[in-house]
Amino acid sequence: MATTETQLLEPKRIRKNKPKIRTAEHPLYDGEAILFRTPPSGNVWQFQMWIKEEQEYLRRSTRSKDLNEAIRVGRDLYLDTHSKLRSSEAVFPKSMREIADKFLEQKQAEVGINKSQGRWVTIRSQVKHLLEFIGEKTKITDIPQNKWELYYQFRRTSHPSVINATLKNETNTIRSFFRFAISRNFISYTKLPEFQSLPKESRKRQAFDVDEWKTIYTFMRSNQWMKNESGKVEEQRFFIRQFALILVNTGVRFGEARRLQWRNIKITQEKSSEENTERVVKISLDAEQTKNNKARIVIGRRGDVFDRLKKYSNYTKPNDFVFVDNDTGEQIVRDSYYKHWNYLVNATNINENRQESTFYCLRHTYATWRLYAHTDVFLLARNMGTSVKYIEDHYGQTKQELMVGHLTKLFDKDEAGQFLFD
Known part of the structure; x- marks a missing residue:
């Protein structure tokens, strides 16, 4: 049949779903809740209650066609719901994914205030482990309290090399996650996770020695x-x-170096001896560029490296990153650093007699060799953005006699001395 012009001009009718017909109702507690039946439910009694605090109806099936049994179930539901409201617990349980999104959104808002971008990235990674362990769709109210006894086993099964310090940091973030949920009334305080205590590890910082650095x-x-x-x-x-x-x-730390911009860099010519001068770099790190969210100034050798970078880079304006993709001006992605570094480690077999060889070992190498040169511990700690206690705990065990002897032997030869940090 042909469509007429009149039919084309007529607005389409919007079909409205017919309201479900209630075949029976029974009020509870003076009408604050109600039991009802509808044909689609197979005449099973349904419970309904308006939750003013959340502006939403709570609906549950009583799973019974018998009114007396439905009344008993309905009363229990009513009392349980009021108990949750009195204890400021959410009536409608949230999934772990829903809470994780809200939690990470809040932490992202704290970047530049009391957190660095690097810290937020770490928190995001820790929350990812949490969701893998619990399940994104799991309701936070459904987590059994003894579940946390299995967390360390879960992490070590998927990442056997994970250390206790990392696990401790992760559990601190998980507890922060649950305190956030408590503050939003998604759960009660009794749901705060408790973890088994972990022994402290004495992990020696893996600095490179002279031969290893020469190899690299x-x-x-x-x-x-x-x-x-x-x-x-x-x-x-x-x-x-x-x-x-x-x-x-x-x-400087790995993340701090990645975030360096040209505005942070100042190069000066300083006398290293009566005959020689050296290009010295002064790095002014903003709070949001540091791990501990504290601005600091770093003084270091090899300012000429930045001269070299500036000649090679296509992006040298004050707000451009020092380490960039020369096509886009964006930061070099983290994976590229690790891919090329791992290639170096494998090609040189440098890990043959070491526990680890990472970018972070370069920071430890810096600290170790500054101590060899008798740098004041307070000045060293301030330059590295850490505490004197941290320096003493992690680097103070080396025997002074060995350091002095090794350093003297090294600097007897100018060429070797220059090569160390060339």
């Missing part, structure tokens, strides 16, 4: 590192080579 730096100057069929790989490895030099000569 020599490889970074070789064609095997610098020459590649991909121009992008060569570009990234150039930047990462300079990145390693900055870490080992200034002691």
Whole structure:
């Protein structure tokens, strides 16, 4: 049948769902709650109650067609709901995913106030582990209290190398997550997780010795590192080579170095001896660029590395990143650093006689060699953005006699002394 012009002009009718017909009702507690039946429910009695605090109806099935049994179930539901309201507990349980989104949103808002961007990234990673352990769709009210006894086992099964310090940091974030849920009345305070205590680990900081650093730096100057069929790989490895030099000569953290912008950098020419001068770098880190959210000034050697970077980089305006993708001006992604560093570690077999060889070892190398040179511990701690106690706890065990003897032997040869941090 042809469609007429009149039919085309007529508005389409909107079908409205017919309201469900209640075949029976029974009030509870003077009408504050109600039991009712509808044909679609198979005449099973349903419970309904208006929750003013959350502006939503609570509906539950009594799972019974018998009115007396339905009344008993309905009264229990009413009393349980009022008990939750009195204890400021949410009537409608939230899923772990829903709470995680709200929690991370709040933590993101704290960046630049009392948290650094790096800290937020860590929290996001820790929450990811939490969701994997509990399940994103799991209601927070459904987590059994003994569930937390299995958390360490879960983490070590998926990541066998995880250390106790990392697990302790994760449990602190999980407890913060649950305190957030408590503050939003999603759960009661009794649901706060309790974890087993972990023994403290004495983890020696893995600094590189002279020969190991020589191996790293020599490889970074070789064609095997610098020459590649991909121009992008060569570009990234150039930047990462300079990145390693900055870490080992200034002691800045991995994340702090990645966030460096040209406005943070000032180079001066300083006398290193009566005959020689040296390019010294002064790095002014803003609070949001540091791990502990405290601004600081870092003084270090090898200011000439920044001169080299500035000549190579396409992005050298004050707010441009020092370590960039030369095509986009964006930061070099973290995965690229680790990919190329792991290539170096495997190619040099440097891990053969070591527990670990990471970017962070360069910071430890800086601290160790500054102590060899008798740098004041207070000044060293301030330069590294840590405490004197941390320096003494992690680096103070080395025998002074060994350090002095090794240092003297090293600096008897100018060429070797220069090579250490060249």
